[in-house]
Amino acid sequence: MALWKTDQTFYPSPRMAMQAPREKLAYVAVFNPDASNGRPDAICVLDTDPQSPSYGQVVGRVEMPYAGDELHHFGWNACSAALCPYAPHPHVERRYLIVPGLRSSRIHIIDTKPDPRNPQIVKVIEPEELARRSGYSRPHTIHCGPDAIYVSALGTPDGEGPGGLFLLDHDSFDVLGRWEVDRGSQYLAYDFWWHLGYDVAITSEWGTPKMVEHGLQPDLLLGGKYGHALHLWDLRKRRHLQALDLGAEHQMALELRPAHDPTRAYGFVGVVVSNKDLTGSIWLWHRANGGWGVKKIIEIPAEPADPEQLPPALKPFKAVPPLITDINLSLDDRFLYIACFGTGDLQQWDVSDPFNPKLTGKVRLGGIVSHAPHPKGGALNGGSQMLELSRDGRRIYLSNSLYGAWDTQFFPEGIRGWVTIVNARPGGGLEVDPDFFVPFTGERAHQVRLEGGDSSSDSYCYP
Numbered sequence: 212m213a214l215w216k217t218d219q220t221f222y223p224s225p226r227m228a229m230q231a232p233r234e235k236l237a238y239v240a241v242f243n244p245d246a247s248n249g250r251p252d253a254i255c256v257l258d259t260d261p262q263s264p265s266y267g268q269v270v271g272r273v274e275m276p277y278a279g280d281e282l283h284h285f286g287w288n289a290c291s292a293a294l295c296p297y298a299p300h301p302h303v304e305r306r307y308l309i310v311p312g313l314r315s316s317r318i319h320i321i322d323t324k325p326d327p328r329n330p331q332i333v334k335v336i337e338p339e340e341l342a343r344r345s346g347y348s349r350p351h352t353i354h355c356g357p358d359a360i361y362v363s364a365l366g367t368p369d370g371e372g373p374g375g376l377f378l379l380d381h382d383s384f385d386v387l388g389r390w391e392v393d394r395g396s397q398y399l400a401y402d403f404w405w406h407l408g409y410d411v412a413i414t415s416e417w418g419t420p421k422m423v424e425h426g427l428q429p430d431l432l433l434g435g436k437y438g439h440a441l442h443l444w445d446l447r448k449r450r451h452l453q454a455l456d457l458g459a460e461h462q463m464a465l466e467l468r469p470a471h472d473p474t475r476a477y478g479f480v481g482v483v484v485s486n487k488d489l490t491g492s493i494w495l496w497h498r499a500n501g502g503w504g505v506k507k508i509i510e511i512p513a514e515p516a517d518p519e520q521l522p523p524a525l526k527p528f529k530a531v532p533p534l535i536t537d538i539n540l541s542l543d544d545r546f547l548y549i550a551c552f553g554t555g556d557l558q559q560w561d562v563s564d565p566f567n568p569k570l571t572g573k574v575r576l577g578g579i580v581s582h583a584p585h586p587k588g589g590a591l592n593g594g595s596q597m598l599e600l601s602r603d604g605r606r607i608y609l610s611n612s613l614y615g616a617w618d619t620q621f622f623p624e625g626i627r628g629w630v631t632i633v634n635a636r637p638g639g640g641l642e643v644d645p646d647f648f649v650p651f652t653g654e655r656a657h658q659v660r661l662e663g664g665d666s667s668s669d670s671y672c673y674p
Contacts (some may be wrong), residue, residue: 225471225542236662240282271328280312286353295672298357311350344386345377370421374400395451408473412444426616435459489513491535555594571639587648600666612655628655
């Protein structure tokens with residue numbers, strides 16, 4: 212009798228996942244910023260095995276069927292959440308990448324199992340089907356849950372709101388429908404995560420498609436119209452519980468990183484910019500008085516700069532904002548990583564005591580003014596943007612493109628795409644890997660996912 216084994220890349224706890232084998236491949240979304248040339252976006256496969264002769268090179272590529280998708284965030288179909296005691300799909304496997312086009316609203320299902328270096332598209336969900344079944348458009352973030360694949364969407368097909376969540380079936384990848392039963396005051400959407408141990412979901416806010424697709428709109432920024440709140444939900448009942456407003460000064464509350472240990476009821480959100488002084492900030496949500504509270508714990512100031520060195524949008528401010536565009540949390544909940552697209556900084560903070568974080572490391576690559584170099588790539592533009600952390604917490608994979616229309620505003624000279632690795636020392640501290648630098652000619656790199664999982668792909672039901 213054949214023995215049916217659980218996927219060996221699934222782990223009951225984050226502590227056990229940290230002992231997983233090192234990743235040998237990485238998948239990266241690259242998009243063509245000039246759709247008029249007819250070249251489609253792609254998922255590229257990078258060799259990340261230092262013992263391989265092709266280490267640090269593109270070893271595979273699958274192109275999308277059509278141009279103009281603007282691939283952005285993507286994720287696995289299944290992960291360690293399948294080991295939760297109430298998961299109805301205990302024998303799914305980490306095999307398919309769910310890859311949406313943020314501009315086209317087309318979702319691609321990509322099979323990595325037959326040949327991980329040569330993934331293949333096996334299904335495409337067209338935007339009309341997504342709209343008909345869920346009422347949503349512009350799919351953004353993918354997370355594999357115990358019961359389904361969860362996807363966030365920025366808004367509706369007409370470019371307005373509300374944005375929210377919808378579900379895909381684990382096996383057929385059919386669009387099951389809108390997740391929210393009662394959305395309460397929630398209207399804007401962006402990221403989402405959950406505390407599986409508390410049956411609570413968290414969502415964050417950016418803007419509707421019309422607010423973001425043509426670039427940052429200064430009138431909306433100065434008017435405090437972009438997202439500035441978190442929303443807490445009953446994960447099982449799919450009902451809104453509480454809104455945590457950070458204040459209209461704190462514009463664009465984006466990436467969410469809850470504690471990986473399911474017994475810990477706190478997490479971190481990155482806020483892109485203050486419309487008063489251009490600072491970026493990190494906030495902590497936490498249990499408080501039977502509900503939830505939020506507190507600013509890190510503030511990163513803007514840096515004074517010569518207006519002649521700044522793009523038009525920043526000249527009046529005479530400063531470079533950090534522009535916090537991504538954060539990540541190590542699986543042991545010890546180190547928080549912060550990507551600053553404006554200055555080019557990647558910062559490492561010790562958050563062992565989440566209420567009292569301490570800066571422990573910093574490197575700079577690219578940046579609006581500094582164009583800080585890489586040992587193998589020379590002077591860079593773009594800035595530290597999407598980051599992904601290996602399960603053992605030793606390697607941060609870093610890319611440099613934010614979003615097509617926004618890239619142009621902050622780097623009007625154009626962005627030369629790249630991916631590199633920054634190594635994390637065990638006790639704290641960062642150093643750029645001098646040997647791993649992958650350039651992309653005519654394309655821009657965004658999100659990276661690691662073979663077998665990474666620090667932001669899985670959630671766990673056991674400590």
